Amino acid sequence: MLSGPMVDEWYPVGMISQLDTAGRNTVLMGHPIRVAKGIDGKAEAVTGEGRALPVIERYGHVWTSLGTPNKPLFDIPEAEQAGRRLVDVGVVRVRCSPLRAVENFLDIAHFPFVHTDILGAEPHTEVENYKVEIREDADEVWATQIKFFQPQAAKSAENGITTDYMYRVPAPTCSVLYKTSPPRPGEWDVITLFVQPLAEDLCDVWPWMALFDDTTPMTDLIHFQQMIFLQDRSILENQIPRLLPLDPGMEIPTRADLTSVAYRRWLKRHHYTYGAQLVAQ
Known part of the structure; x- marks a missing residue:
């Protein structure tokens, strides 16, 4: 039987737009569950x-x-x-720790090398100083004052711009990115990034x-974001160890890794260890 604080967290298990009365089987933290639309039209979830x-x-x-x-x-x-378009991007299955998936989303330094000529490009590879904190009132990890040159910051971008970024981690397997909106600077x-730990x-x-x-077709918005994440998937699936190390001596961080360091400390503080490796092996 699972135990620990991560059992009591909320996790995404499907898109509302795809929900029907027939339902779908999925897995959450090793446990089979079924998600379906009830007779009242609302979502229901039950264990096996x-x-x-x-x-x-x-x-x-x-x-x-x-x-x-x-x-x-x-x-x-x-x-x-008002005025925002809400985009359900879909789902991508990744053979990695759910915590690894979140940490990769927080990594700025890989942009020029993994998302070349889209989210980054050489010679613009330096990560400038930025601020990272654990906001005790909200109990969230925040990274702010991030700036990075991007050839195509979004599907709507027509030229390269220096993009402002903020990252927020409000839950162990979720992260929220705020970045400059090209149509509305x-x-x-x-x-x-909402991650379901299977x-x-x-x-x-x-x-x-x-x-x-207001102009990009919805399909193009979805395909653009899926392309970005699929570029990340090959990196994630080849990381060793597969689980996210929480021992500070297991991997050597650099200045660009400040958000990752704070995230790992926050996970360790709360004993959010499903998908983590606690001791060097």
Whole structure:
């Protein structure tokens, strides 16, 4: 039987738009579950033994938990902001720790090398100083004051721009990115990574976006973000060790890794260890 604080967290298990009464079988932290639309039109989730699970429908996805969440799902105010397009990107299965998937999303330094001529390009490889903190009032990891030159910061971008970034980690397997909106430079586009832990070394990744973009076809927005993440997948599936090390001596961080370091400390502080490696092997 699973135990520990991660059991009581909320996790995405499907898209609301794809929910029907026939339902779909999936797995959450090694446990088979079934997600379906009930007779009242609302989402329902049950374990393989028939135990009803708590359910929330938000940000285009169905969320559930194997335990008893002691707090509501984190808030993304931009989801309610008028003028934004809400984009369900779909799902990508990745053979890696769910925590590895989140950490990779927080990594800025790989942009020029993995997302070449899109999110980064040589010789613009230096990560300038930025601020990282664990905001105790919200109990979230935040990275702010990040700037990075990007040849195509978004599907709507026509030219290369220096993009402002903020990262937020409100839950162990979720991250929210705020970045310069090319059509509205004074606003933030929101790109999220919602990760469903299937096992400690296997996950489904559900990206979701809230964008200012009135012209790009929805299919193009989805394909652009899927292309970015598929470029990351090959890196993630070849990382060793497969689980995310929380021992500070196991991997040597650089200045560009400040967000990763804070994320790992935050995970360790809360004993969020499903998908983590605690001791060097």
